[in-house]
Amino acid sequence: MANMSSKKVPIPEQDPQVRSRNFSEVSLGYTEEMAVEEAQRCLNCKHKPCMSGCPVNVRIPEFITLIAAGEFEKAYETIYETNSLPAICGRVCPQETQCEQKCVRGIKGEPVAIGRLERFAADWYMKNIQRTVVKTPRNGKRVAVIGSGPAGLTCAGDLAKMGYDVTVFEAFHKAGGVLVYGIPEFRLPKDLVKKEIEALKNLGVEIRTNMVIGKTLTIDELFEEGYEAVFIGSGAGLPTFLGIPGENLNGVYSANEFLTRINLMKAYTFPQSDTPVKCGRNVAVVGGGNVAMDAARSAKRLGAENVYIVYRRSEKEMPARVEEIHHAKEEGIIFKFLTNPFRILGDDKGWVCGMECVNMDLGEPDASGRRRPVPIEGSEHVIDVDIAIIAIGTSPNPLIRSTTSGLDTNKWGCIVADENGSTSREGVFAGGDAVTGAATVILAMGAGKNAAKAMDEYIKSKG
C-alpha cells in the first residue's frame, strides 16, 4: 500500500542562521528510512507521466520502486543507465517544472520528491559502493569534445561507453564548466563533481585543460589531428551588462566574475587561496534567475549585512527555482521586486556607493509572454550599496564561431543545431547552452546525450 501522505517527507537542511555563514551544503539529504518512506508515495503509474518530463528519460518509477524495496544499489544503476551524473541532477535539476510537475501525486498535494530520491540513490552509492569500471573495447576512433560542463561531460561519457577515444578540451585549469565555476559549493559540493569527472577518466576519457578552442587550437586543426567528429559544448559564458552609467565603477561585478572568484578560485578561503573577492556591507544583485540567487546567497556567506535582489518584475515572473527563492528568503536575502536600476553611483574614489532605481508596474505581456515592466514616474530612489552584481544573463562565447568557417549561428550568437546536435558543418555537433543560450544542466546533458548518439551514427555512416 502506498504512503498516502499529501506532503513530501521533509529533507533535513542546515539551519538558515548557521548556513548563511558557511559554504557547506544547505540540504543534508534523506536518510535510508526517509528515502524508503518517500519512495512509498509513488503510485508506480502504468503510463509513467514523470518520465515524459525528464530530458534524459530516467526510468523514474522503476528506480523509486527499488528504493522502496531497499534495493539502493540497483536503484542507482537504473538511474545511471540513462543519466551519467545523478548526484548532480538530484541537486540542481528544476524537478518542479520537469518530472515532478507531471507526477500524479502532485494533483492533490505535493508530487513525489523525485529529485531528492535521485540524490539519495547517488549519494548512497558513492558512499557505499566501489564503482567497478567496465571499459568498452576501444574502436580506435577519436572524437573531440569542447567544454567540460554538463553537455560535454555527458557526451564524452556516452561516447566512451560506445568505445570511442574521447578527448575533452577545457579552457579553464579545472574540468566541470558551470558545475565548478558557476554553481556554488553550498548547492553542489565540488567533491561530487570531482568524483563524477574521475569516473569519466576511468572510462578512458582524456581531459586536456588550458585548451581554449578558437585560440590554442581551432576546430579545423582538431580534424587535421585526426578527430573524426567534434562536439561543441562550450556553454554560454559571456556576461551581459545593463549598459547603465556607473557600471565600470570599482565594486561592480558580473555574476560570472563574482561566482568564478568564489567557486572556481575559492576566494572565500582567501588568503588561503590567492584570489580575492570584494564583498561589502550592502550588496545589490540585479536579476531574478538562479544565478542571481547564487550570487546573493554567496555574498551573504561572505559576510555582507544586507543583500538585495533587485528585480524589475514581480516574484511570479522570477525565473529562479522556487526552492532557491525560498532558501534565499530563509537566509535573509531582501527582495526588491518591481525595481529597476538606471544608474550606479560612485564616491570620489570611484567606488560604488549607491544604486539609483525606479519602481516598475506590470503592463501588457511582451514577446516572452511575461507582463512587461514599465517605470512609475516619480518613484526614483537610491539603494545604499557598496557592491553591485549584475546577474541578468549570459550569451555564448564568440571564440569558436569566429574561428570556425561554415558554422551557422543565430542573431544571439548561439550555434544553430538540430535536435541531434548536427550543425551546418559536417562532423561538427553542438549542444547545451552554446546552442540554446543559458538554460539548465539537465537540458545540456540531454543535448550531449543526443549528440553522442548522432556522432556515433555519423562516424559509422562514414565507414
Added chain:
Amino acid sequence: MYKILRKEKLNSQVTLLEIDAPFVARKAEPGQFVILRAHEEGERIPLTIADYDRNRGSVTIIFQEVGATTRLLGNFEAGDKLADFCGPLGNPSHFDGVRKAAVIGGGLGTAIAYPQAKKLFNMGVDVDVIIGFRSKELIILEEEMAKVSNNLYVTTDDGSNGTRGFVSDILKKRIEEGERYDVVIAIGPPIMMKVVCDVTRPHGIKTIVSLNPIMIDGTGMCGGCRVTVGGQTKFACVDGPDFDGHLVDFEELMRRLSMYREHEKECLDRHECRLGGVLDG
C-alpha cells in the same frame, strides 16, 4: 604542468622565464598574452608574451616581482613547473602599411614592447625604440632592443645612465624635430601610456597601447577586464589587449587596477610568512 626551461634575472626586480608550452608557442603572436597559475592554490594572472620559439616549443614571459604570485614566480628555478599556462589569448597586433614606427617601453613594458619592435623591424619597418626606467640598474633588454631598431633611446628618471627624463620627452623631441611616425606603440604603466597619448594626440599620430587590466579567465567570461574605449565598454581580453590609446579612459583603467590593493598586501604578507617559514625551518 609546464616546465621552466630557463630563468634569467634581468634586474633586481625583473625576471625572465622561458616555459615549455608547445601549444601556446605554435600560435603565439606579438601582442597576445597568457594566463598562468604558479601553483595549485594560485590565482590566475595574465602576462603578455615577451617572446616565443616555435621550434623549441617555448614561450618567454618577463615579469616584475610586485605581487604575491610574481614574487613566488621569481623564486622558481629552471626545472620547476608551473601548474597552468594557457594561451595565446587576446588579439595579435596588426601593423599593416606601417613604414616608420616608434616603439616605446616604460619599465617592465619594455619586455612587452620587444616582440612588437622585433616584428616591425623584421617586416622592414623603420623602427625607433624609446625605453625608459627609473634608474640605470633597472635597464632591461637594451642589447636586444638595439638589434631590432634603427635608433634606440634609453632614458632614466634620475639621469643615472646619462640621459635624464621620460620616454615621452624623447618622443616629443623626435616629433618636433620633424620625425613622421605612422604609428606609435606605447607599452608601460598606464600613466606613461596616457602621457604618450597626450604627446601624439595634437599631431594626429595613431597610438596603440597594450592594456593589462585585472582578469580571471582571459576568454571573455568574467568581464573584470572591462575598459572604456571611445565611450564604449570593451573587454581587454577578447577585444584587445591593443587599443587606440587616444580613445582609452586611462583614469578608469588606473582606478580599476587598484581594486584589490588591500588584498594584494594581505596576500603578500602571507607569502612572506611562507617564505620566511621555509628559511627558518
